Amino acid sequence: MSGELSSGGDVNNLGAGETGGLVPVVAYARTSDDFRQRDGHGVRYQLRIIERTAHQYGCTVVAAYVDNGRSASKVGAARLGFDLLLADLGHGYTDSGHRIAGVVCVADDRLYRRAEDLARFFAALTSWPGRIYVDPQGVRDPYSQEGLLQAVRSLDVAVTETRVRSRRVSDWHWARAAEGVPHSGPRPFGWQEDRLTLHPEEAKLVEQAISDRIAGKAVRAIAADWCDLGVTGTRGGRPNAQTVTQIITAPRVCGYRANRGELLLIPETGQPVHGQWEPIVMPDQWHSVCATFSPGSLYLHRGSGAPRLTGQKRPAPRHLATGFLRCGARRHDGAMCLGALCAQKGRSKTSPYVYSCRSCGRCSISGPLADEALERLVFSEVRGVAKPPQLLRDRWRSGEMGLEEKRKVVASVVTRCIVRPGVKGSASWDHSRVEPLLERPGQAGWSHAEPTGP
Known part of the structure; x- marks a missing residue:
């Protein structure tokens, strides 16, 4: 199989000549994440299986569409390979001029995990007559009632699996939080890689920033001071007012543990759960610095899954290309x-x-x-x-x-x-x-x- 694989929907033309009597189909491969090796091995393995499956059922792959490290269950997640696949199915031909007579994939859930995507895919696939859908289980007729019912059953399984996995991950994070285990993910600013021991230079910056903010200093001025000192975030970014605000208002600075935008409390006493890491300031200092900000700016009122307590709707876009x-x-x-x-x-x-x-x-x-x-x-x-x-x-x-x-x-x-x-x-x-x-x-x-x- 030739052609360089790349994430985000690059089309790889795998057939350049006649199909030799074989059915010309296009392939689609997707992985949900690739954060460990970051080499696209998952989609490469899928395309090898797809090539074998196509040969087994008398087909030849003329183009492949790839989404590496892209979720199909999150609303609004960009899948450029999937979008290009649907566009070419609607046209009837690939960019290189190959006729498209079907789609081959390793499993239905690689294509869709949401009802909206199932509807879009089947509308595009059946926009031309006589097409087929192929997976390792065999050849399917997408125009028949049985073919559609099988797709719906696959969707039900995918949705159930997504819900169970989401609940399992949520429960796992809550249990870790309840025991005071530090957050997973990137190292928090102010702590070393073990997420327990204070970083000597960064912790002093955070402590001084909290004191300065309580004394009335503008957070933009604090961010500018950090930039002048050459400070960078744990992922290499330059400090700005928003990141500094989230750092100094995070409950972890005083040793409190939060989960999904809420402080965790001990049920018996109602007191906050203390984390296993070294705190930078005392709880009263954390409360004081939080009081200098409006609710919508606080760490606990921002981020994924966190409630937004400003009582205001998200402002409408002010520019034409926003979101596109x-x-x-x-x-x-x-x-x-x-x-x-x-x-x-x-x-x-x-x-x-x-x-x-x-x-x-x-x-x-x-x-x-x-x-x-x-x-x-x-x-x-x-x-x-x-x-x-x-x-x-x-x-x-x-x-x-x-x-x-x-x-x-x-x-x-x-x-x-x-x-x-x-x-x-x-x-x-x-x-x-x-x-x-x-x-x-x-x-x-x-x-x-x-x-x-x-």
């Missing part, structure tokens, strides 16, 4: 980052705001440039896109259309866009840095008879 952009920079292992690009304040008049990747920090693009590139994608000639009606275009360009409606128009054409890193020192705007992933033709319900010019 993904980082196209390559990580050290060669895989694409795919982190979300978030809007933040810029430093020039031409770019008053920029979209930057918070995951790797190696990709940034001018906000107005990205918004303009997204508008061009909506109204320019792009393969596989049904153009919006003239009325929508006129309203957009006349200024009658608000931001929320514009974002809905963009969402009906573009699922996500990859932003390639720019060239350092380049003064010109390059709209081609924004590369779209497109929905199936006609999915938005627009008429192909509409004019397609810009």
